[in-house]
Amino acid sequence: MDFVQDYLPQLYYLYNTYNTTYHPYVAPIYRFVLLTQSYFFRYIFPTIYPLYTVANSALHTLSSDSPDLVTLLCLAVILIISMKALEYMRKTxxxxxxxxxxxxxxxxLLGVGVYVWQRGxxxxxxxxxxxxxxxxGLSEExxxxxxxxAKGREWEARNVRAGSTRKRGGARGSGW
Known part of the structure; x- marks a missing residue:
């Protein structure tokens, strides 16, 4: 926590202010989310519940402990797997x-062939x-x-630069 306190003082201030102050209000929400996930995996997908518990405990350990070589290795493996999945999706x-x-x-080509066959x-x-x-003809037009x-725009640009004092509002729909 000294690193955060020394190098990220705003983050340290926000964490201490809001986490400690509002923890009694936010903790039930965290508990509800975790219990909802646990219920979902335990009763709806009981076959993958062991994977959920292992992944949940591993993620909790990785997020709460200080980063070490195992954490960096896990992050590298996750990065490689996600890149492989993205590559597979791109190829698909x-x-x-x-x-x-x-x-x-x-x-x-089949349509052109049938057209030529029909018409000769x-x-x-x-x-x-x-x-x-x-x-x-359409291209030339x-x-x-x-x-x-373009010539009309050039003409308007020359007149604007020359400071023409033509009467404004003479166009259709400009008034009574």
């Missing part, structure tokens, strides 16, 4: 995503050319609109 998610993407690609190669190429031209808007 990546597997399912890649499976979905592959199935989607195969479905797209010449008509399919004409349809593809029509769609390509449509997308190019989008660029024209974007350039117009």
């Amino acid at each position: 998610v990546i597997f399912w995503l890649s499976l979905i993407l592959r199935l989607g690609l195969y479905a797209l 190669l010449d008509q399919s190429l004409e349809d593809f050319g029509f769609l390509w031209g449509l997308f190019e 989008g660029q024209k609109v974007g350039n117009r808007r």
Whole structure:
């Protein structure tokens, strides 16, 4: 406790102030939580109750004693196990995503193949050319609109910098 008192005085103050002052009020809550866990593991899952008691006593011992080599070793083992579990979960998610993407690609290829089979190669190429031209036209139109808007913003920026004194409130919906 000297380490905490010397290096973390605020934490030491909070612990002494609130733990000792409010301990009679908080202790029943702690007891209720522990008894609820014990009841749950003892009567609902009696097969894992021995594991619960061992884990509970080990965690109590590890949290109450000063840290030593065994505690650090236990923390390292817990860290390694949790990292392995996270790696397993990451691999599982990546597997399912890649499976979905592959199935989607195969479905797209199958759909294109059926479309070409139904329409014929010449008509399919004409349809593809029509769609390509449509997308190019939309792209060019989008660029024209974007350039117009950019020029409008540049014009407004130049007028604001020049200190234009145009009449405000002349836009639609600005008043009576």
